[in-house]
Structures are given as structure tokens and as C-alpha cells.
Amino acid sequence: MVVPLIQKYRIAKYLLGKRLRGEKRYPLVLMLEPLFRCNLACAGCGKIDYPEHILQRRLSIDECLQAVDECGAPVVSIPGGEPLIHPEMPEIVAGIVRRKKFVYLCTNGILLERHLDRYRPSPYLTFSVHLDGLREEHDAAVCRDGVFDKAVSAIRAARARGFRVTVNCTLFDSAAPERTAEFFDHAMELGVEGISVSPGFRYERAPRQDVFLRRNASKELFRDVFRLGHRRGRKWRFNHSSLFLDFLAGNQSYECTPWGNPTRNIFGWQRPCYLLVSEGYASTFAELMQETDWDRYGVGRHDKCEQCQMHCGFEPTAVEDAFRNPLKALRVAFRGPRTEGPFATDPLEAPRPAPTGAPLGFPAAEEPA
Numbered sequence: 001m002v003v004p005l006i007q008k009y010r011i012a013k014y015l016l017g018k019r020l021r022g023e024k025r026y027p028l029v030l031m032l033e034p035l036f037r038c039n040l041a042c043a044g045c046g047k048i049d050y051p052e053h054i055l056q057r058r059l060s061i062d063e064c065l066q067a068v069d070e071c072g073a074p075v076v077s078i079p080g081g082e083p084l085i086h087p088e089m090p091e092i093v094a095g096i097v098r099r100k101k102f103v104y105l106c107t108n109g110i111l112l113e114r115h116l117d118r119y120r121p122s123p124y125l126t127f128s129v130h131l132d133g134l135r136e137e138h139d140a141a142v143c144r145d146g147v148f149d150k151a152v153s154a155i156r157a158a159r160a161r162g163f164r165v166t167v168n169c170t171l172f173d174s175a176a177p178e179r180t181a182e183f184f185d186h187a188m189e190l191g192v193e194g195i196s197v198s199p200g201f202r203y204e205r206a207p208r209q210d211v212f213l214r215r216n217a218s219k220e221l222f223r224d225v226f227r228l229g230h231r232r233g234r235k236w237r238f239n240h241s242s243l244f245l246d247f248l249a250g251n252q253s254y255e256c257t258p259w260g261n262p263t264r265n266i267f268g269w270q271r272p273c274y275l276l277v278s279e280g281y282a283s284t285f286a287e288l289m290q291e292t293d294w295d296r297y298g299v300g301r302h303d304k305c306e307q308c309q310m311h312c313g314f315e316p317t318a319v320e321d322a323f324r325n326p327l328k329a330l331r332v333a334f335r336g337p338r339t340e341g342p343f344a345t346d347p348l349e350a351p352r353p354a355p356t357g358a359p360l361g362f363p364a365a366e367e368p369a
Helices: 005-020 061-071 089-098 112-118 135-142 147-160 177-189 215-232 242-248 285-291 311-324 326-335
Strands: 029-032 075-078 102-107 125-130 164-171 194-199 263-265 268-270
Touching: 005 311, 029 061, 029 311, 061 089, 061 263, 061 285, 075 089, 089 102, 089 112, 112 147, 125 147, 135 147, 147 164, 164 177, 177 215, 194 242, 194 311, 215 242, 242 311, 242 326, 268 285, 311 326
Parallel strands: 029 075, 029 263, 075 102, 102 125, 125 164, 164 194
Antiparallel strands: 263 268
16 A cells, blocks of 8 residues: 555544544545546446537536535545546646645546646645556557557656656456556556556446456456465555455455545536446535435445445445554555455345436436437
């Protein structure tokens, strides 16, 4: 785990304050999605599968900063679409940094070198560059040749200018343990601060639905990769808690914490999380937290959640567990995730049917044809 010391301190202080006040549900990371437009059309995403008038919409500087203040989370992740397309993104980032929030600005890297002069290095700013493997795997995942090389060039340029850079990696069913381990090695050679990694979520709008890992296959993959790392003495740096990595390897029985990473996008506050697009929107953060039926979501509760192991739902659970059980977290951090033995039992409840028709709060007329 390579989270900076100041970030660890601020998050620990934040968590302690919430617990002392007896708050049951609170955010850890704000997912601020100021636009859906992107300069790629990846097989496992589908964000750009909206009509043109939706893709033209943007959150303003004031709307973004209001969401940051309204939510109060210590960390802000800015995904997309491609955030660097937003003409006011430098001002949005500067406003968040002034609030001493930790910003992870996600990008596919295509525009990053061109835009570096518009940003200033800061311990509060990290460029999170999306790479889904080595050249062959990544370019196949984003459906365009040459993107891997542009992203790697951008990482090197950003690091040379003193910016913090992490790699955001999504693994699909074509991922092979050896190649994934080689990719982690390559990321370390690039000098990034760490790697964020998750198995891909089966987005409803994704152009292809045959690329996603199922839950048990994902656990086997991560065990195989971690086993290779153990045998070869690799010192991979991950931008995760040790217990989330242990969860990916099938050793922790966690339920999702969807309110841990609430999402604000052009439609409002998305229910229940960044991943589900058909559950509606709240007009305010307070409405999201108070009026969402959180018990309807998670593995064993909602059929669309059945195969999910994404960090946006389970990292907050792992962080909370580490806060309650620091010795367990330290043991896993020291030894690494267990790669042998039975998997931990998943939560078991009867899944409810997914809703049909137009999602609540999202007019049917806005849906793509």
C-alpha cells in the first residue's frame, strides 16, 4: 500500500471523527463525473452510448465544488468520460486542492502531455492513468492501436515534471496471470506511485458483454498473479488497503459499501453507486444518503451486483475493516494475500429482480435509441 502519509493521516482522522460521532454511513471518496464524453470507445464501458445532447453536457466549476463541499469526503476521484476534455478541469482541480482534498484525476493519457502545463504538482493531486495491461492487452481493451504507447509517454512526462501518477487497471476475462504480472512489473519500472486494480464490472451499456470476469474466476486470477509475485519476490506497489487485495484473492467475506464512494454526475447524485445506471438519481447528497434503500444492493441482494468486486464498493469496506482490526491489516500487508486454501464465503441472500423500463429520475426520452 503506497498511499502518502499525509493522506493516511487525514483519512484516519476523518474516520475517527465519524466513528466518535456515531455516524453509520458516510462517504470516503467522492466520484465526481463532470462529463460523459470520451475520445475512446472501449469495449467494456459504454459511457459514450448517450445521445449527442447528453454528451455535450458538463458540470460547471461551481457545481463540481458544491458537490465536493456537500459530500465532505476527504478524497475526490474524477472519472469520466475523459475529464481532460472538460475545458475548465484545471480550475476544478485547483478548487478542490485549495480545499485540501486529495484529487485523483483519471485519464486515458491521450491528452495528458498536451495539458500538463495547465496543472501544478501537489501532494493533493494525482494523475490516475488508465492502463489495462501491456500494449497488446490495453490497445485491445480500448479498441484502438497506439493508445498504450501514448499513455506510457504521458506517464513518463508527468513523472519528469514532479507529478504524482498512479495506474488504474481493469482486468477482463482475457487476462492471463503471467502477462498481468509482467504488466505490474512494467508499471513499477515506469516509476508510478502505485497501481489500482479491479475486475471489470458488467456495465449495462457496454458494447460487449462477453469480456467480464465472473467472481470465482476473478479470485483465481488474482491468486495466480499474487502467487507469481510471491515466488519472484516482486515488490508491487498497490494504491489499495491490504485487506482489499486480500478480498480480491477471495480471502475476505465483505459486503459492498455503496455509500462509501457516492457519485455526482450531470444527472445528479447516482443511486446507489457509480456502476448501476438504472436505479435513479437524487437531487442532493443528503437525499441520496437518507432516501436510498441501501439494503436492496450488494452481492446476494441485487442480480446486477452478483459478480461485482469493484474497488468503489469494496475498498471502503476494507478500509473500515482495517480501521477496526489494524493487526489483521498489518499481518496481510506483511505476508501478502493468501493464495491457497478455500475461498471465504460470500454473503448469501436471494437476489431481487432488476428493474425494467426507464430508470427513476432519468426520462425515457433521454435514453439512446
